[in-house]
Amino acid sequence: QVHLVQSGAEVKKPGASVKVSCKASGYTFTGFYMHWVRQAPGQGPEWMGWSNPLSGDTHYAQKFQGRVTMTRDTSVSTAYMELSRLRSDDTALYYCARTTVLTPGGFDYWGQGTLVTVSS
Amino acid sequence: QPALTQPASVSGSPGQSITISCTGSSSDVGAYNYVSWYQQRPGKAPKLMISEVSNRPSGVSNRFSGSKSGNAASLTISGLQAEDEGDYYCSSYTSSHSWVFGGGTKLTVL
Numbered sequence: 001q002v003h004l005v006q007s008g009a010e011v012k013k014p015g016a017s018v019k020v021s022c023k024a025s026g027y028t029f030t031g032f033y034m035h036w037v038r039q040a041p042g043q044g045p046e047w048m049g050w051s052n053p054l055s056g057d058t059h060y061a062q063k064f065q066g067r068v069t070m071t072r073d074t075s076v077s078t079a080y081m082e083l084s085r086l087r088s089d090d091t092a093l094y095y096c097a098r099t100t101v102l103t104p105g106g107f108d109y110w111g112q113g114t115l116v117t118v119s120s
Numbered sequence: 121q122p123a124l125t126q127p128a129s130v131s132g133s134p135g136q137s138i139t140i141s142c143t144g145s146s147s148d149v150g151a152y153n154y155v156s157w158y159q160q161r162p163g164k165a166p167k168l169m170i171s172e173v174s175n176r177p178s179g180v181s182n183r184f185s186g187s188k189s190g191n192a193a194s195l196t197i198s199g200l201q202a203e204d205e206g207d208y209y210c211s212s213y214t215s216s217h218s219w220v221f222g223g224g225t226k227l228t229v230l
Binding site for chain 2: 035037043044045046047049059061062095097103104105106107108110111112113
């Protein structure tokens with residue numbers, strides 16, 4: 001069965017960077033796009049971008065351009081999302097989620113979420 | 121400000137049907153048949169309920185159905201059950217090759 005297991009909660013100071021990991025199992029890692037979606041407390045989800053584990057290609061939401069970097073290590077079936085120059089409004093649950101490569105459909109499997117808290 | 125507009129809350133009694141609307145634009149909902157719906161319970165990750173406007177993933181009850189007309193999509197839940205309570209979000213692929221979400225609708229089963 002498909003599992004996406006994310007790294008643990010992080011507490012960071014404003015201006016710092018955070019790197020969250022998402023280890024995939026139960027499917028061919030390179031056969032699906034990996035997306036990152038965040039959800040601030042009491043808010044709806046916000047899409048941040050995707051990476052193609054096969055090619056390494058990425059596409060980021062305009063809002064995060066210049067601050068986010070999505071990478072992957074195919075040898076361990078793990079995707080990473082690094083967000084820099086953190087601000088207090090970056091405090092949120094960060095999820096990884098996959099979609100098929102063939103069609104830009106729904107996010108069918110999600111990680112459990114990683115809470116990132118930005119506080120001085 | 122979420123890109124897709126949803127009502128903040130809906131409610132219904134067990135056995136009734138409810139519909140949640142999701143209004144976007146000609147650049148997202150109206151442009152493609154790539155609207156999806158998610159159920160989220162407290163403390164849990166969103167769960168895909170409907171993909172590509174009206175497709176139900178394996179394991180999702182046939183009480184859930186989706187449709188689209190123009191720039192608006194809808195999720196209908198028939199035969200409402202207590203377990204259907206939660207937050208529901210719509211999402212759409214966009215013409216800028218990105219995804220957008222709605223602000224969410226809280227469903228209460230009376």
